[in-house]
Amino acid sequence: MSKGLPKRSEDYSLWYNELVKRADLAENSPVRGCMVIKPYGYAIWEKMQQELDRMFKETGHSNAYFPLFIPKSYLSKEAAHVEGFAKECAVVTHYRLKNDENGGGIIVDPEAKLEEELIVRPTSETVIWSTYKNWIQSYRDLPLLINQWANVVRWEMRTRLFLRTAEFLWQEGHTAHASKTEAVEETVRMLDVYAEFAETFMALPVIKGVKTENERFAGAEDTYCIEALMQDGKALQAGTSHFLGQNFAKAFDVKFQSKEGGLEYVWGTSWGVSTRLMGALIMAHSDDNGLVLPPNLAPNKVVVVPIYRSDEEKEQINEVTKEMISKLRKAGISVKYDDRDTHKPGWKFAEYELKGVPVRIAIGPKDLENGTVEVARRDTLEKSVIPLNEEFTTTISQLLEDMQANIYKKAHDFRAGMITKVESYEEFKSVLDKKGGFVLAHWDGTPETEEKVKDETKATIRCIPLDGEEEAGKCMVTGKPSKQRVIFARAY
Numbered sequence: 001m002s003k004g005l006p007k008r009s010e011d012y013s014l015w016y017n018e019l020v021k022r023a024d025l026a027e028n029s030p031v032r033g034c035m036v037i038k039p040y041g042y043a044i045w046e047k048m049q050q051e052l053d054r055m056f057k058e059t060g061h062s063n064a065y066f067p068l069f070i071p072k073s074y075l076s077k078e079a080a081h082v083e084g085f086a087k088e089c090a091v092v093t094h095y096r097l098k099n100d101e102n103g104g105g106i107i108v109d110p111e112a113k114l115e116e117e118l119i120v121r122p123t124s125e126t127v128i129w130s131t132y133k134n135w136i137q138s139y140r141d142l143p144l145l146i147n148q149w150a151n152v153v154r155w156e157m158r159t160r161l162f163l164r165t166a167e168f169l170w171q172e173g174h175t176a177h178a179s180k181t182e183a184v185e186e187t188v189r190m191l192d193v194y195a196e197f198a199e200t201f202m203a204l205p206v207i208k209g210v211k212t213e214n215e216r217f218a219g220a221e222d223t224y225c226i227e228a229l230m231q232d233g234k235a236l237q238a239g240t241s242h243f244l245g246q247n248f249a250k251a252f253d254v255k256f257q258s259k260e261g262g263l264e265y266v267w268g269t270s271w272g273v274s275t276r277l278m279g280a281l282i283m284a285h286s287d288d289n290g291l292v293l294p295p296n297l298a299p300n301k302v303v304v305v306p307i308y309r310s311d312e313e314k315e316q317i318n319e320v321t322k323e324m325i326s327k328l329r330k331a332g333i334s335v336k337y338d339d340r341d342t343h344k345p346g347w348k349f350a351e352y353e354l355k356g357v358p359v360r361i362a363i364g365p366k367d368l369e370n371g372t373v374e375v376a377r378r379d380t381l382e383k384s385v386i387p388l389n390e391e392f393t394t395t396i397s398q399l400l401e402d403m404q405a406n407i408y409k410k411a412h413d414f415r416a417g418m419i420t421k422v423e424s425y426e427e428f429k430s431v432l433d434k435k436g437g438f439v440l441a442h443w444d445g446t447p448e449t450e451e452k453v454k455d456e457t458k459a460t461i462r463c464i465p466l467d468g469e470e471e472a473g474k475c476m477v478t479g480k481p482s483k484q485r486v487i488f489a490r491a492y
Helices: 012-022 039-058 079-088 124-135 180-200 247-251 278-287 311-330 346-353 364-370 390-418 424-434 449-459
Strands: 026-028 035-037 068-070 090-094 097-099 106-108 113-120 144-153 167-177 207-212 222-229 235-247 255-257 261-267 267-274 302-306 336-339 361-362 373-379 383-387 419-421 438-442 460-465 487-490
Touching: 035 267, 039 167, 039 180, 039 278, 068 278, 079 247, 124 144, 124 167, 124 247, 144 278, 167 180, 180 207, 180 222, 180 235, 180 267, 207 255, 222 278, 222 460, 222 487, 235 247, 247 267, 247 302, 261 419, 267 278, 278 390, 302 311, 302 346, 302 449, 311 336, 311 361, 311 364, 311 390, 346 361, 361 364, 361 390, 364 373, 373 390, 424 438, 424 449
Parallel strands: 302 336, 302 361, 419 438
Antiparallel strands: 026 035, 068 113, 090 113, 097 106, 144 167, 167 267, 207 222, 207 460, 222 235, 235 267, 255 261, 361 373, 373 383, 438 487, 460 487
């Protein structure tokens, strides 16, 4: 299964692409730039959805659904927004096909041209705020806390499975508030939700920060983000939360009557994560043998593989295994029992190692005699023999908890070793080329300096850390005063 899988140290990009395909996560589709998410990959995405959806609802949000198509005129109402997305939009111009009278097959019916073109949503701020105008009249209607699970289209030229595709899946939250303070609090609250999800479920340490003006979401006043580091030393933006101010409310004339009787524009936020998190999960933890899935997001936390030579042995093992699996499931542990006769145990071991199943249990005739099973953990590849006794379920539960913590610690320790402070531009470029990772440096706060660094090194300011301490210094490029270091990195 993992035989022939490229090594990360030799070709990280090829390793990633091959792992996504061989682990049955996704594949390229007949439509250029789009992907087919296969059942196993979608099962992991479903786990992400379930946990995030629970967290959203616990913070008071409700799910809704808005149209896939957006009238072109809507995008032009918010100038920065249309400028930010104009080059990525797919446009619907006609609504009907017909047979070519000259035998050329199906053609677009020229008589079916739309009066106004429709944009396949790259994001939903415009169509949602046009709807909110009808939903919001009074302060009693606020706050309005809505989330949508959907697909979006951004016409990417260079694509890579999960990381950057023309169509991808995501959630987008859109909220409306009576005051700036409430809206900013919501923006930060949802950033914290994303950070908690990344660290608790994905076992992915992240840095919370604010984007620079150059990197800000089109139409936002502030963009907050969580940044993660992949094993090749590149950064990946794992989630964003935007304070929209009153920009979209003014663009779509969304006002409310305040408690004092006045008419005011509402304050807005939007926030989202996408199937790009699948890419982050793969690149942050997996190894040369295949996927390494944190137990909290594994579709099956445990797989049981029986080993037998006769039907009698198989029947005996099945009887014991059935009881064992029942106990594990009652404890909330998802289990798969692979009793297929079409593949040998060794082949199955390799398959589940490649697919990153956290715990593999093997049980054979000798195990029945001894009242034990062999347990292999995916994160360290260590094997042990444990008794099938009253403590068995507790032992497996503890093992899964230890694995979740260990996977996080490994990623955290790796990141800690990949954070470098630099003082000069030459040192900065040297660290980027030889080591990579997060580079902490002083910046003079100007877009011109930021663009210069990007053009010359391909590194961007990932964020201005929220927990960063004020530290007087000089910009590594211009020598001008700086109050705080920012995080630079090359990124996906």
